[in-house]
Amino acid sequence: ISVRGYHRPRHDADFKSEDRLRENIRDTCGLLVMIIHSRVYLLHQTAKEFLVRNNELLSTDYINPNLQWKHILLPHKSHKMLAEICIFCLLLSDDFYRSLLEDLESQPTNNRILFDYSANYWAMHLRESHTKISESMAKSIMRICDVNSTICMDWLSIFWEKKSNTNLPSKLTTLMVVSYFGLDAMVKMILSNMGNDKELNAQDGTYERSALSWAAGNGFDDVVKLLARGRRSWRRKFTLLLLGNVSEINSIDASGRTPLFHAIWHGNAAVVETLIKAGARLEVTDNIGGTPLFYAMSYRREAIVKLLLKHGATPRSGDKMSTKLFFSAVEKGDLQVVQLFIDSGFDIESREGHNMTPLLLAIEMGYRDIIQVLLD
Template structure:
């Protein structure tokens, strides 16, 4: 056996060596360049034996951009250029993913409730991708859904089947949140924005629009609103079938616009949270209340402003909520913050203007830490917000307020903010001390020493500073 093994090793090595020599001979500089050009055509160019892409990415070369000039001719050497049409690619991937998810394996040998997702996915190499992306491919395909496709979608969204529960659990693991047990068929197609499937289910008897899952206590409308699917939201609010809609009005069984989940949040709360104007419009028009408070004490408006710190403000959503006339503009969350405080803190000047224009907000409102909108705007160096607040009557009503803001702005190098404060208050006494005995000139000198020349001494005898 040892001899046979040695002979086998020699044979394999000899074969590999011969193939390596053959490949090597074909990869001589001249022949290599020729081979690369033959394979890649006009995707790459070779300069000084180095390869360079003619396009930033392969996607740019292969994928057709329908917004580009489609009249340009296609050279025979560029037959692959823009050969992939996004919608068609999404359609093909949709069909492949759905076909895969319908395999009997997932019904006969499903993922157990306590089973390991990672080990299960290893046995089905395409399952992870299909579970996470089939719905997105379907939406992007923008194809007219035929009855056969609709039936396939309904089959993989049949939540009583073990097959559906398997792929949905794998998908949900990517959200890093607790799995929503008790999802209904209507909830899952609403969650994924599958409007054709929603229409089909709404025509069936026994569909409860207000059923809620066991984990989050959210309805189909809440899930659709939170994902920003306006067409589905419209369907759930109105129902495509007029006869059913009239019947629902008579018995009061329509989708509840203001249904709350376990956190006290409504569909409108979630729509505002993601800043989806279309969904907010639909919900407000349908009678969604904008003054309900959730578990953490924030109205939808203040929740939106809180979120806008990361998303740079959803001005259109704020306008819509203000137009309802039903929002408590000075409502406070558990941190004592009002909508104006959040807007000033995050530097959203347009939203600050919108709130002040209502003439129903307190420009000098203080949070739990006694900071005003002007305090937050100064701390963040939001010069435009500071200017708007000062014009609106933000008070600098005591030396402590003036010097605290001035010193903090100077220390952070906010030249424009310091100048605004000085113009508002006039010359200031640099010998003023805060409660810790720190003089304002100490901070301004520190700022100057670090290259932040903000103030200059103009009347040394009177210990006064003025704006440069």
């Protein structure tokens, strides 16, 4: 609450002692909250129901005038406030949190909880605020998403460590970052300032995924539409009319997968349809033999299966292919596919056509991470 956008050096922010902060919170919130082990909790679920207005309730005429606090919190405004605080906090990371973390080396890690929270949730709060991004806010977002800055790498590494069981990709671009987090306004801004398609077609240095692939994998349809359309120029429009946006839509990553694969894994039918309409190939096979239709069938994405069949995807055999693909994923050490199969309820003891179970195969190949998920 003490962090503001105009703060720069560490001493600018007026941090109160914890005891003083407890008093301020109690004075403001009364009996609606309680503080336990330095964490603030609502007294009861009914407190949330009392304070937070349902988005469907447009009018407050039904509220008794004497109940001044009832439904006083609007979710989109709360998200906007939290987004601003998180962004300001991340902007302070260079000259503020570096010095703060140096002072806290011997202290518990929960002293840096605001920075960690900001790193993990700023983009979510911004999306949920559904607010029009001002010019000053856009500049701030571009600063924290600038992959050439230490600010971006600091918070992104914290986010990635918590949210993913994979390594943070190398050679990311700013377009990839804002696309990954579904920030359509920022994507539009970058596209409008592009002189060519180099960044649009760029792939990261680890998984070789494009901005479109990251956006599709996270289910951000508005961003996918923007990237599929690309930058605006008369030459590009002419090319799109003749050939479509085939190269970007069907860019293949290190695992042999196009953005369509990742959209299917996420389960977002709207994104899948957007990609198909933009020219996504349906009869494409990844490095372990999987096709878009097969993955959709394996993970019971009924709406997506119907969509793929409607647009001409060719069905292939069922259970035998499932087992073959699962063993292929284990043999090649593809942890992501193995985890998807397990999450879908696949029988990991299956050995149809094989002399050993998937676990024995993983042990033989020496894949510790896959052995662990199979044992879990």
